Amino acid sequence: MNPFFAIWKKLAGSRVGRSIFRVGLPESSLGRAQAMVSSFLLHVHPAKVHRHSLKFSYTFGLGLISIYLFLILFVTGVLLMFFYVPSTDRAYSDMKDLEFVVSTGVLLRNMHRWAAHLMVLAVFLHMCRVFYTAAYKPPREFNWIVGVCLFVLTLVLSFTGYLLPWDQLAFWAITVGTNIAGYAPVIGEKIKFVLLGGNTVGDSALLRFYVLHVIVLPGAALFLIAIHIWRIRKDGGLSRPDEPDNVLQQIETGSMPTNKSYGLMELAKGTSPAVGINPEDQVSAWPHLIFREILLFMATLAVVLFISLIWNAPLEELANAVHPPNPAKAPWYFLGLQELVAFSAFWGGVVVPALLLVALITLPYLDFKRRGVGVWFSRERKVAITIFTICVVAAVILTVIGTYFRGPNWDWVWPWKEQIVITH
Amino acid sequence: MDSLQKYYPWFGFLGLVIGVLIIVGYFKDEFREWKQWQHEYIEQEISRATTPELKELAQTIPLEIRQIVLPESRRVDRCTTCHIAVEDPGYAGYKQPLAYHPNHDQHPFEKFGCTICHLGQGRATDRDAAHGRVKHWEQPMLPKNYIEASCAKCHTATDIPGAPMLARGRELFEEQGCIGCHKLDGFGSSIGPELDKIGAKRSPQWLAQHFKIPREVVPGSGMPPVKLKELDIEALTLFLLGQTGEPLSEYFLSMKILPAPEVGQRIFVQRGCLGCHSIGGTGGKVGPALDGVTKRRSTDWIVQHFREPAAVSPGTVMPRYDFTESEIRALTAFLVSLSETDVIGFLKVLQPATPEERGKSVYRKYGCAGCHGPTGKGGVPNPNAKTNQQVPPLMAEGDMADIFIESYITEGVQEIAKMNSNGPQPPLYMPAWEGKISEGELADLVSYLHTLASE
Numbered sequence: 001m002n003p004f005f006a007i008w009k010k011l012a013g014s015r016v017g018r019s020i021f022r023v024g025l026p027e028s029s030l031g032r033a034q035a036m037v038s039s040f041l042l043h044v045h046p047a048k049v050h051r052h053s054l055k056f057s058y059t060f061g062l063g064l065i066s067i068y069l070f071l072i073l074f075v076t077g078v079l080l081m082f083f084y085v086p087s088t089d090r091a092y093s094d095m096k097d098l099e100f101v102v103s104t105g106v107l108l109r110n111m112h113r114w115a116a117h118l119m120v121l122a123v124f125l126h127m128c129r130v131f132y133t134a135a136y137k138p139p140r141e142f143n144w145i146v147g148v149c150l151f152v153l154t155l156v157l158s159f160t161g162y163l164l165p166w167d168q169l170a171f172w173a174i175t176v177g178t179n180i181a182g183y184a185p186v187i188g189e190k191i192k193f194v195l196l197g198g199n200t201v202g203d204s205a206l207l208r209f210y211v212l213h214v215i216v217l218p219g220a221a222l223f224l225i226a227i228h229i230w231r232i233r234k235d236g237g238l239s240r241p242d243e244p245d246n247v248l249q250q251i252e253t254g255s256m257p258t259n260k261s262y263g264l265m266e267l268a269k270g271t272s273p274a275v276g277i278n279p280e281d282q283v284s285a286w287p288h289l290i291f292r293e294i295l296l297f298m299a300t301l302a303v304v305l306f307i308s309l310i311w312n313a314p315l316e317e318l319a320n321a322v323h324p325p326n327p328a329k330a331p332w333y334f335l336g337l338q339e340l341v342a343f344s345a346f347w348g349g350v351v352v353p354a355l356l357l358v359a360l361i362t363l364p365y366l367d368f369k370r371r372g373v374g375v376w377f378s379r380e381r382k383v384a385i386t387i388f389t390i391c392v393v394a395a396v397i398l399t400v401i402g403t404y405f406r407g408p409n410w411d412w413v414w415p416w417k418e419q420i421v422i423t424h
Numbered sequence: 425m426d427s428l429q430k431y432y433p434w435f436g437f438l439g440l441v442i443g444v445l446i447i448v449g450y451f452k453d454e455f456r457e458w459k460q461w462q463h464e465y466i467e468q469e470i471s472r473a474t475t476p477e478l479k480e481l482a483q484t485i486p487l488e489i490r491q492i493v494l495p496e497s498r499r500v501d502r503c504t505t506c507h508i509a510v511e512d513p514g515y516a517g518y519k520q521p522l523a524y525h526p527n528h529d530q531h532p533f534e535k536f537g538c539t540i541c542h543l544g545q546g547r548a549t550d551r552d553a554a555h556g557r558v559k560h561w562e563q564p565m566l567p568k569n570y571i572e573a574s575c576a577k578c579h580t581a582t583d584i585p586g587a588p589m590l591a592r593g594r595e596l597f598e599e600q601g602c603i604g605c606h607k608l609d610g611f612g613s614s615i616g617p618e619l620d621k622i623g624a625k626r627s628p629q630w631l632a633q634h635f636k637i638p639r640e641v642v643p644g645s646g647m648p649p650v651k652l653k654e655l656d657i658e659a660l661t662l663f664l665l666g667q668t669g670e671p672l673s674e675y676f677l678s679m680k681i682l683p684a685p686e687v688g689q690r691i692f693v694q695r696g697c698l699g700c701h702s703i704g705g706t707g708g709k710v711g712p713a714l715d716g717v718t719k720r721r722s723t724d725w726i727v728q729h730f731r732e733p734a735a736v737s738p739g740t741v742m743p744r745y746d747f748t749e750s751e752i753r754a755l756t757a758f759l760v761s762l763s764e765t766d767v768i769g770f771l772k773v774l775q776p777a778t779p780e781e782r783g784k785s786v787y788r789k790y791g792c793a794g795c796h797g798p799t800g801k802g803g804v805p806n807p808n809a810k811t812n813q814q815v816p817p818l819m820a821e822g823d824m825a826d827i828f829i830e831s832y833i834t835e836g837v838q839e840i841a842k843m844n845s846n847g848p849q850p851p852l853y854m855p856a857w858e859g860k861i862s863e864g865e866l867a868d869l870v871s872y873l874h875t876l877a878s879e
Binding site: 002004005089093096097099100101103104106107167168287291292294295298299301302305306308309315316317 | 435438442445446448450452453489498502545547548549550553561
């Protein structure tokens with residue numbers, strides 16, 4: 001027997017171990033089910049999980065990665081809060097102190113910054129995954145909407161955090177970003193005023209963004225994440241094809257005996273895993289799901305650590321309201337929007353994003369026939385896939401253009417050519 | 425249980441990766457440049473120790489970040505983390521960063537910090553960042569040869585001891601007539617940009633190059649090149665570097681006035697002391713004459729008398745003037761100097777000059793020389809001006825009627841006639857001095873201009 005396993009077994013089975021975990025290291029199917037159900041942290045999982053849900057190439061773990069990044073952001077964010085005062089007098093010098101005198105301050109800030117960017121990316125890719133596998137179709141329509149809200153929340157969370165370092169990058173990105181919000185008819189200027197606590201980015205804007213960033217938005221996100229996960233359980237686990245057997249060949253789950261036993265938690269509504277599903281396709285969540293989840297967390301943490309050790313989060317000059325950089329750019333995930341605004345403030349800044357949001361929210365109610373569910377790029381959904389792909393490609397292209405191909409006065413530049421830098 | 429086995433390599437691998445990354449992160453954070461210098465300092469201290477007790481003491485010096493916190497001027501200077509021996513004269517002649525900083529008695533570190541004079545990034549603790557030679561830091565350290573510029577942040581007097589370059593720069597600034605086009609401290613005209621914060625915006629290299637060939641750094645600039653020797657260009661650059669417009673804390677403001685006789689003399693004249701007191705027979709008779717006052721009174725008495733005249737001289741009619749402590753020190757120094765040096769030099773300053781002489785200083789005060797030359801001979805280039813693309817000389821004006829010259833000065837000439845009517849507007853023009861120049865100054869200036877015509 002593996003020596004690690006022996007130690008582990010001994011620890012989990014000891015008096016203290018049992019008092020914490022209730023059951024020892026599970027050795028039977030019953031034990032595996034009990035391990036899941038009797039643990040507060042594990043009981044959001046089913047006791048048994050469908051083999052298809054474990055297939056990495058189906059989900060790429062994007063939803064979990066998003067949650068893990070959120071967790072990393074939460075922990076590093078709380079630590080950063082110990083060193084930060086949201087006032088225009090102190091914010092910037094607090095950044096400097098973090099860099100120069102706080103132990104691991106640079107690493108903390110880097111991890112927070114890069115995890116935030118990665119989370120925007122992961123959530124976006126997760127949404128694409130859900131679309132391309134038609135996972136938003138009944139009974140998961142509402143969870144798609146919760147997901148869209150979480151996507152928007154992620155963007156706003158990242159955006160509010162962008163201002164906090166109070167450097168030129170932060171100040172002008174937020175100025176540009178809130179100006180885009182101001183283009184909305186009738187209420188645009190009002191929204192901008194409420195967001196900034198004034199007409200320009202200043203002390204009150206910094207305080208508002210801070211409160212939103214550290215309390216309001218994470219709280220809202222946490223609430224929605226809880227609903228999002230709870231709905232996954234209630235809607236019968238992850239989406240999968242109606243006849244998944246033929247796509248399961250590649251999944252290795254080892255020689256786990258299947259005793260055809262059901263956990264109590266699996267007694268759910270009509271679409272639950274317990275109904276119409278062959279128990280042969282089920283494997284114990286312990287260890288197959290749990291171990292994979294832990295491994296994915298370790299991988300995510302490793303990537304964030306690696307990036308943070310190599311690249312430093314940017315910090316430019318102290319914010320200066322009379323010296324706009326040229327061009328002043330919004331955060332990268334809004335540069336597609338800024339590019340559209342450069343063409344037309346009203347169409348690009350209001351109509352297109354509003355239409356996109358409405359389209360995303362109404363999607364599961366317009367496209368509700370259960371065709372191609374659980375299959376990547378199903379041939380039965382050519383039209384939907386084409387439209388969505390065009391939107392995604394357009395968004396990516398616009399973002400790339402806004403990021404790399406726009407120079408002073410928003411003129412076209414070739415990123416590989418040397419830029420004329422106007423210095424004073 | 426073999427189904428668990430296949431996960432172990434993964435746990436092992438990822439655990440190892442995370443472990444390595446955390447260890448790398450720890451060492452990256454733990455290694456800081458300043459620790460190396462503090463180690464070296466401690467070694468020096470140990471080797472310099474003369475007694476076993478001192479040696480033991482030196483061994484207990486902790487490795488730590490050292491900083492001077494100046495909440496009033498919103499600075500935290502951590503320079504002494506590496507420059508740890510700045511206050512120990514025993515380190516004179518040592519290599520940086522362990523060298524001693526001479527001449528700091530007047531500017532104690534705990535009150536001034538470092539960056540107020542040297543600039544750079546006080547909060548930083550690694551070399552390049554601290555010296556400000558990194559991207560996104562706007563104030564790199566002031567090069568040593570320009571260090572006198574920082575004196576001008578607080579000291580407005582021309583006679584700061586130990587700052588000859590600054591004095592020369594200020595003199596050149598007046599001589600060259602810079603304020604004929606530029607505003608400084610709210611004084612001057614607006615043909616060129618204001619110079620109040622120029623020192624915080626521009627680098628020494630930029631300024632020097634701009635004096636030599638303005639168009640090279642500001643395309644299309646109308647500023648005529650400043651034709652000076654290299655050292656004078658440097659002095660002028662240095663003077664402008666000191667014009668940072670930085671708001672100073674109360675403490676620095678109170679230190680602004682030097683306790684020097686020359687400064688005291690200026691305050692003495694400004695505050696109208698001669699209204700009551702006389703020196704060398706000049707001045708009022710209400711109060712006692714002040715020649716040789718130190719023979720009669722002690723310095724303490726004089727200081728006390730400035731603070732509260734009635735306290736040391738009961739029944740005196742001299743009012744309390746609310747002088748600041750530094751003004752009192754300067755005035756006292758002046759009175760002391762009266763009995764040590766001859767008073768004739770002082771009286772010369774008070775002698776009323778002729779209108780022509782006064783006019784000459786008015787000409788200088790308003791920067792007329794900037795365009796019309798130091799003696800009114802003109803010749804400063806003004807591209808596309810009808811007058812030979814130059815600012816015209818003033819000899820001809822000297823022959824005109826007073827009233828005509830006066831209106832020319834007060835109203836100015838905003839539209840300069842073009843040489844090529846399709847070409848651009850000549851950049852230099854005569855600003856209107858109405859409201860800026862006083863009646864008396866105007867009359868004196870006209871008298872001076874007449875002397876130019878007769879030459």
